[in-house]
Amino acid sequence: MDQTSTFGASRYTLRDLQLFSGADDPAVAAALAPCAVMRVAGGRRVEDGLRARLYIVLSGTLEVAPDAHSDGDGGTETGTTRVLPGESVGEQAVLDDAVNLAGMTALEDCELLVIEPELVWQLIDRSNVLARNLLRLLSFRVRAAKVQLRQRQKLGEFYRQLSLNDALTGLYNRAWLNEMLPKLATRARQDGSPLSVVMIDLDHFKRFNDTHGHIAGDAALSSAASVIRDSLRPSDFAVRYGGEELMAVLPDTHTRLAEMVAQRLAERLRTAPVFPDMRLPLPHITGSFGVASLGPGGDEHTLLAAADAALYRAKQAGRDRVCI
Numbered sequence: 001m002d003q004t005s006t007f008g009a010s011r012y013t014l015r016d017l018q019l020f021s022g023a024d025d026p027a028v029a030a031a032l033a034p035c036a037v038m039r040v041a042g043g044r045r046v047e048d049g050l051r052a053r054l055y056i057v058l059s060g061t062l063e064v065a066p067d068a069h070s071d072g073d074g075g076t077e078t079g080t081t082r083v084l085p086g087e088s089v090g091e092q093a094v095l096d097d098a099v100n101l102a103g104m105t106a107l108e109d110c111e112l113l114v115i116e117p118e119l120v121w122q123l124i125d126r127s128n129v130l131a132r133n134l135l136r137l138l139s140f141r142v143r144a145a146k147v148q149l150r151q152r153q154k155l156g157e158f159y160r161q162l163s164l165n166d167a168l169t170g171l172y173n174r175a176w177l178n179e180m181l182p183k184l185a186t187r188a189r190q191d192g193s194p195l196s197v198v199m200i201d202l203d204h205f206k207r208f209n210d211t212h213g214h215i216a217g218d219a220a221l222s223s224a225a226s227v228i229r230d231s232l233r234p235s236d237f238a239v240r241y242g243g244e245e246l247m248a249v250l251p252d253t254h255t256r257l258a259e260m261v262a263q264r265l266a267e268r269l270r271t272a273p274v275f276p277d278m279r280l281p282l283p284h285i286t287g288s289f290g291v292a293s294l295g296p297g298g299d300e301h302t303l304l305a306a307a308d309a310a311l312y313r314a315k316q317a318g319r320d321r322v323c324i
């Protein structure tokens, strides 16, 4: 970064500086006259130590990376901001006397007006217009930072949702079950309402994979997942909690009704095609079903253990059936 001139000797005037917009005061112009005009070649960083200074772009474009403290002040998706001719950077660091940690790079050859912090304060004392412009600018930056924060929160929620869903089947996954089942059990206990689960294990799935290949196995799993999801009420939940282990979580549902739901699932699974157009003559898949309900004094652990035991009985009894 080389000094090429001073502001007073340059071709620029107060009108070129947004922060000084409306401040047609000869005294302000005179105070800025000795300030350095620096040249930064395109692609180079603004290496000016860590001191807080106010920089105003006179020509070219600066790219400013978020500093380590503010974590972005309303820029592009990557958090960088482009500073165009007339715009300023570093005013916040000057005002709160902080080290300027923002990384600044010239996207093309740039001319920068550099104003030392002491002069910024003197000018604020002298010019109401500058003080007002600074307040406006800072208010805009706070607003932009809030918008960015909200966007990040939304993105965070999106990724959280993604992390609770199984990629192959789109059903809720085990992480979802671990988080939600205790809550559903607590609510059921508090409301005195029933809560049932149906544990489902696809039958001879290893053999299916070995015979038809893993891709067909994946298709079978997806198709079984769709059968289960599409057969439930909107208030129920379909979960893939292990490899070929699925589950239906049924709030407000007594054991008798849960058993009927499981029978319906078993029947639909028996007849569901693995590939919708049946290009390949694959056998239908079947499942074994274990039904359990939250007992008095029970919790999510006893509920899952009871469903697991019922599923074991269904396997032992010959598969493709429902046990309670």
Ligand SMILES: Nc1nc2c(ncn2[C@@H]2O[C@H](COP(=O)(O)OP(=O)(O)OP(=O)(O)O)[C@@H](O)[C@H]2O)c(=O)[nH]1
Residues within 6 Å of the ligand: 168, 201, 202, 203, 204, 205, 206, 207, 209, 213, 214, 215, 216, 217, 218, 221, 242, 243, 244, 315, 319
């Ligand atoms: N294609 C495919 N196979 C999977 C997936 N997850 C688990 N499996 C397979 O599912 C099979 C489960 O085998 P086992 O636990 O022995 O059970 P099984 O063959 O279904 O036998 P039973 O449960 O006793 O009827 C294994 O071969 C796993 O590789 C998956 O995402 N895709």
